[in-house]
Amino acid sequence: MREIQRSWALALRALAASSNLPASRPLLATSFDSYRNALIIAASHLHGDTSPQSISTSLRSRSFSQAAVAEQAQPDIQLTEAASERIQELSKKDPNMVLRLRVDAGGCSGFSYKFDLETDPASDDIVVQQHGVQLVTDAVSYELLKGATVDYTTDLIRASFEVTQNPNASGKCGCGASFEPKI
Numbered sequence: 001m002r003e004i005q006r007s008w009a010l011a012l013r014a015l016a017a018s019s020n021l022p023a024s025r026p027l028l029a030t031s032f033d034s035y036r037n038a039l040i041i042a043a044s045h046l047h048g049d050t051s052p053q054s055i056s057t058s059l060r061s062r063s064f065s066q067a068a069v070a071e072q073a074q075p076d077i078q079l080t081e082a083a084s085e086r087i088q089e090l091s092k093k094d095p096n097m098v099l100r101l102r103v104d105a106g107g108c109s110g111f112s113y114k115f116d117l118e119t120d121p122a123s124d125d126i127v128v129q130q131h132g133v134q135l136v137t138d139a140v141s142y143e144l145l146k147g148a149t150v151d152y153t154t155d156l157i158r159a160s161f162e163v164t165q166n167p168n169a170s171g172k173c174g175c176g177a178s179f180e181p182k183i
Contacts, residue, residue: 076147094119100136110178112177112178122136124139147167150162
């Protein structure tokens with residue numbers, strides 16, 4: 001938990017520096033862009049690239065090329081057959097429906113997985129296509145999800161999409177909804 005707090009402190013300090021705020025003024029992330037920037041900085045820290053130049057470059061170029069992802073023989077985010085089948089069922093009502101997976105700050109372990117259905121993905125979203133269905137994610141979340149597997153599970157009390165394997169996580173909470181990133 002200390003490592004996560006240290007990552008966030010670094011992220012917020014870098015955000016303050018990049019926005020020319022006085023060092024004495026506390027920085028509160030109040031907008032989506034602030035949270036997104038903090039996640040970029042935290043992801044840079046987690047991947048060991050904490051140089052101010054690298055973080056500044058990441059903040060300036062927040063989108064990744066979809067073409068680069070589409071050309072990969074093996075997608076970086078895997079969908080199980082069960083997840084794909086459930087997305088197909090849900091998209092019968094609306095053929096434009098896609099599953100969005102994002103990583104937000106919060107949860108028991110520091111970062112949480114959020115799944116949503118939507119029909120209008122952003123132009124800079126990263127699209128994973130497998131088994132005839134699409135999963136979309138933003139560039140920041142993608143960095144924390146590389147190598148992950150998305151499954152659809154059912155049990156007596158719930159049915160849900162879950163990230164069952166994430167090589168970027170060093171631990172997760174009991175319900176699996178949040179994770180602690182590797183540092």
